[in-house]
Amino acid sequence: MKLLILHRVPYSFIEYHRVIDHGIHDVVYVGTGAQLATVPPDLRCTRVERPGRAGLAEEVRTLFSPDDSFDRVISVSQYEMMDAAQIRRSLGVEGVSPEQVHIVNDKVAMKAAVAGSGLRVPRFVRCDEALTASSADVAPWAGKTVLKPLDGTASKDVFVFATYADAGTAILNHPTEDWDPERFQLEEYVEGPIFHFDGVMLAGAPVAIVASRYLGTCLEFAQGVPQGSIQVDDDGGRCKEAVEYLRAVGIDNGPFHLEMIEAADGMVFLEVGARAGGGHIKETFRLATGIDLVAAGLACNLDWSPVEINPLKRWFETTASSKFYGDFMFPGHLLPSRYCAISGGERFQAHSDVVRWKELDAGASLPETVSYLDFELPVSGIVAGRSSFEVTSLIREILTTVQVIPIEQPPQCPTPR
Numbered sequence: 001m002k003l004l005i006l007h008r009v010p011y012s013f014i015e016y017h018r019v020i021d022h023g024i025h026d027v028v029y030v031g032t033g034a035q036l037a038t039v040p041p042d043l044r045c046t047r048v049e050r051p052g053r054a055g056l057a058e059e060v061r062t063l064f065s066p067d068d069s070f071d072r073v074i075s076v077s078q079y080e081m082m083d084a085a086q087i088r089r090s091l092g093v094e095g096v097s098p099e100q101v102h103i104v105n106d107k108v109a110m111k112a113a114v115a116g117s118g119l120r121v122p123r124f125v126r127c128d129e130a131l132t133a134s135s136a137d138v139a140p141w142a143g144k145t146v147l148k149p150l151d152g153t154a155s156k157d158v159f160v161f162a163t164y165a166d167a168g169t170a171i172l173n174h175p176t177e178d179w180d181p182e183r184f185q186l187e188e189y190v191e192g193p194i195f196h197f198d199g200v201m202l203a204g205a206p207v208a209i210v211a212s213r214y215l216g217t218c219l220e221f222a223q224g225v226p227q228g229s230i231q232v233d234d235d236g237g238r239c240k241e242a243v244e245y246l247r248a249v250g251i252d253n254g255p256f257h258l259e260m261i262e263a264a265d266g267m268v269f270l271e272v273g274a275r276a277g278g279g280h281i282k283e284t285f286r287l288a289t290g291i292d293l294v295a296a297g298l299a300c301n302l303d304w305s306p307v308e309i310n311p312l313k314r315w316f317e318t319t320a321s322s323k324f325y326g327d328f329m330f331p332g333h334l335l336p337s338r339y340c341a342i343s344g345g346e347r348f349q350a351h352s353d354v355v356r357w358k359e360l361d362a363g364a365s366l367p368e369t370v371s372y373l374d375f376e377l378p379v380s381g382i383v384a385g386r387s388s389f390e391v392t393s394l395i396r397e398i399l400t401t402v403q404v405i406p407i408e409q410p411p412q413c414p415t416p417r
Helices: 056-063 078-091 098-105 107-116 127-132 164-172 218-222 238-248 281-289 293-302 388-401
Strands: 002-006 026-031 046-049 072-074 124-126 145-149 159-161 184-188 194-202 205-215 227-231 254-263 266-273 324-330 339-343 354-359 379-385 403-407
Touching: 002 056, 002 078, 056 078, 072 078, 072 293, 078 098, 098 107, 107 124, 107 184, 107 238, 107 266, 124 127, 127 164, 127 184, 145 164, 159 164, 164 184, 194 238, 194 281, 194 293, 205 238, 205 281, 205 324, 205 388, 218 227, 227 281, 227 388, 238 254, 238 266, 254 293, 281 293, 281 324, 281 379, 324 388, 379 388
Parallel strands: 002 026, 002 072, 026 046
Antiparallel strands: 124 184, 145 159, 145 184, 194 205, 194 254, 205 227, 227 324, 254 266, 324 379, 339 403, 354 379
């Protein structure tokens, strides 16, 4: 096949050669000079540099045409899903369309698609529609209300108000610096623990799916509170229900990250991404199932046939683990200093059930915005246990014992002996 790879994520994060045989396929990488510099120099491929001064889709369309006869356009960046879809359409390449990307990128569109399939979602309204509603109109709901961007990630610019009326007042007063009511929505607040479902779909069926429960919330993490996530040892039928929601938004091939709220009367849709989850989710999923979500995602790009006959089925083979896994993350973006020290973590680093312990490199500065990247977090890691209860207990202990302390000067690297 002839493959066009929209290269943005550093090559070492993806290692395309693990799945794509560059000796068989005609592989073309397109990116800026800095992006292409991460491609191994001895890799058999064609490198096409784009200026990087305009949008990705715009520049790629000036470099290639349908006459180039690409079989696939591949992008692993969640931020370039729409560009990739637009390029496919321009070049006449089959694959995910702009309309399909819109459904999984736009929080109003995804809830509308889910509701249209008869599944439960929070009540919601676009902010521009809320602003144009007559004052005589009855509010769609009265209680707690969430304001969030249509296409946001990591709970950035998300606010919770006590009532719908309070939220309506806030949107009249421009609640964010780059306020544009067409980019935001209001959503009914649904009380209950939040679950996330991670896995990979192939030919419309789940290859593997793992249910996990958040300890804390992504919004609290954005507000500076440490967060955990624990795989559940009994999904109670939730995974089967989750697949219905994935099909409702058209996720038939590739990795997914679906978030749901367990309300008193059942599961309620929160949001979904046609991508692997952030933080340590890819690693905890691999430990539990044996499947590398990055590699499986690449394999899905190459062949969409069912797993039983898929020539790349080795990337979808599962190996059940006898343990359950969870992860924890401490945020640093709201600390009053760009540097920090870690206290209380010494005994956990040597703990037999701590699979991974990662602290910010000495001298490295903290991010200024929300990040789930382990090399930007003050401290994060993965733990294992024989049950969800064991994993939860250990993560709770870590979250309440470890402290991230802001300091004025960067910590010094240990002096070599």
